[in-house]
Amino acid sequence: MKAGIIGASGYGGLELIRLLHGHSEVESLDLFTSSDEGIIFSHKYAHLMNIHDTPLHRIDLDHLASLDVVFTSTPSGVSSKLLPSLIGKGPRLIDLSGDFRLPEKEYEQWYKKEAAPVDALKQSVYGLTEWNRAQIKEAALVANPGCYPTAVLLSLLPAVKNKLIDASSLIIDAKSGVSGAGNKPSQLTHFSETNENLSIYKVNQHQHIPEIEQGLEFFSIKQQPITFSTHLVPMTRGILSAAYAPLSEGVTEKQLIECYKETYQDEPFVRFSSHGDKLGTNQVYGSNYCDIQLHLDPRTNRVTIVSVIDNLVKGAAGQAIQNMNLQFGFNEKTGLDVVPLFI
Ligand SMILES: NC(=O)C1=CN([C@@H]2O[C@H](COP(=O)(O)OP(=O)(O)OC[C@H]3O[C@@H](n4cnc5c(N)ncnc54)[C@H](OP(=O)(O)O)[C@@H]3O)[C@@H](O)[C@H]2O)C=CC1
Numbered sequence: 001m002k003a004g005i006i007g008a009s010g011y012g013g014l015e016l017i018r019l020l021h022g023h024s025e026v027e028s029l030d031l032f033t034s035s036d037e038g039i040i041f042s043h044k045y046a047h048l049m050n051i052h053d054t055p056l057h058r059i060d061l062d063h064l065a066s067l068d069v070v071f072t073s074t075p076s077g078v079s080s081k082l083l084p085s086l087i088g089k090g091p092r093l094i095d096l097s098g099d100f101r102l103p104e105k106e107y108e109q110w111y112k113k114e115a116a117p118v119d120a121l122k123q124s125v126y127g128l129t130e131w132n133r134a135q136i137k138e139a140a141l142v143a144n145p146g147c148y149p150t151a152v153l154l155s156l157l158p159a160v161k162n163k164l165i166d167a168s169s170l171i172i173d174a175k176s177g178v179s180g181a182g183n184k185p186s187q188l189t190h191f192s193e194t195n196e197n198l199s200i201y202k203v204n205q206h207q208h209i210p211e212i213e214q215g216l217e218f219f220s221i222k223q224q225p226i227t228f229s230t231h232l233v234p235m236t237r238g239i240l241s242a243a244y245a246p247l248s249e250g251v252t253e254k255q256l257i258e259c260y261k262e263t264y265q266d267e268p269f270v271r272f273s274s275h276g277d278k279l280g281t282n283q284v285y286g287s288n289y290c291d292i293q294l295h296l297d298p299r300t301n302r303v304t305i306v307s308v309i310d311n312l313v314k315g316a317a318g319q320a321i322q323n324m325n326l327q328f329g330f331n332e333k334t335g336l337d338v339v340p341l342f343i
C-alpha cells in the first residue's frame with residue numbers, strides 16, 4: 001500500500017516513519033511538508049541516512065488523493081482545513097492532532113481555534129483502538145486520541161464502565177516527557193527551564209480534559225467533571241497517569257482485578273498486571289504497549305489506577321498505525337511488534 005505523512009518532520013511524523021519503515025504491507029511512503037519542499041529528508045535528519053533519502057513533497061491534494069492512507073501529524077488548526085476536501089476521495093485519513101476529536105463548541109473553547117467544518121466532524125471516528133474497533137474499521141477519517149487521553153482512558157474505562165469505582169469525583173494526575181510538546185521550541189520546553197525542574201502546567205485548562213470526559217461518557221457512563229492535572233518531567237518520552245477513586249460499595253479488589261484481566265486478556269498492546277508495586281515509563285519506551293496496574297489501599301478503600309505509555313507510540317504514531325492495520329485488515333501487530341527499549 002501507498003502511505004503519506006503530512007508533518008513528517010515533526011516528532012509524531014518521525015515516529016510514523018520509524019514504525020512504517022518496518023511495516024511489511026507499506027510499499028511506498030511519501031513525506032509532505034509546508035516549509036521544506038524539495039529538501040532531501042535524510043539531509044535534515046541524518047538518522048534516516050540510506051533509509052529515507054527522498055525529497056519532501058509540497059502538500060498537493062491530487063498527490064494525496066492517489067495514496068491509500070494519509071496521516072496528518074500537524075499542529076492543531078491545520079488538518080481541520082486540509083482534510084475535509086480529501087474525505088471520500090480515496091485515501092483513508094488518520095489525524096494525530098486534536099482537530100477532529102471534539103464537537104465544534106468544545107474544540108473552540110479548549111483549543112481557542114476555529115473548529116473543523118461540522119460535516120467533516122460528523123464523519124470522524126474516535127480512534128481509541130481497543131474500545132472502538134467496529135467504527136474505526138469503517139471510518140473515512142480517524143481522530144487519533146491525544147497522548148494523555150490514551151493513557152487515562154485505557155486505564156479507567158474497565159472500572160468506570162462496570163461501575164466498580166465511584167467516578168463521581170475522579171482525580172487524575174498525569175506526567176509527561178517533553179517530546180509531548182512537539183519539536184517547536186517554547187519557554188515551557190526550553191532546556192534551562194525543564195532540566196532539574198518538575199512543573200505542573202495548564203491547571204484546569206488542559207485541552208485533554210473534555211476529551212477524557214467525552215471518552216468516559218462515550219464508552220461507559222454519563223460523566224461528572226474530572227480533575228485532571230498535567231506535569232512536565234525532564235525526560236524525553238513517556239506518560240504516567242495515576243487516578244484515584246473509591247471502590248464502589250460492596251466491590252472487592254479481586255473483582256476489580258478480574259474485570260481488568262478479562263477486558264484486556266486478548267489485547268496485544270495492553271498489559272495488565274496485578275502484582276508488583278512499581279511501574280515506570282521505561283518499560284514501554286519505544287513500544288506500543290500501555291501497561292496498567294492497580295492498588296487498593298484498604299485503609300481508605302481508595303484505589304490507585306496507574307498506566308504508562310510512550311506518548312509518541314501508543315499515544316500517537318503507534319496507535320495511528322494500529323488503527324491503519326485494523327482498517328486495512330492487517331494483523332494489528334504489523335509494524336508494531338517491537339520490544340520496549342528499557343535501557
Ligand atoms: N508529540 C506527542 O507526543 C503527541 C502529539 N500529538 C499531536 O500530533 C500533532 C503533531 O505533533 P508533533 O509531531 O509533536 O508536532 P511537531 O510540532 O513536532 O510537528 C508538527 C509538524 O507539522 C508541520 N506543520 C507545521 N505547520 C504546518 C502547516 N501550517 N501546514 C502543514 N504542516 C505544518 C511541520 O512540518 P513542516 O514544517 O515540514 O511542514 C512540523 O514539523 C499535534 O497536533 C500534536 O498535538 C498527539 C499525541 C502525542
Ligand SMILES: CC(=O)N[C@@H](CCC(=O)OP(=O)(O)O)C(=O)O
Pocket residue numbers: 076096097098146147148176177178179180181207208230232
Ligand atoms: C508535554 C506537553 O506539552 N504535552 C502536550 C500534549 C499535546 C497534545 O497531544 O495535544 P493535542 O491534543 O493537540 O494532540 C500538552 O500537554 O499540551
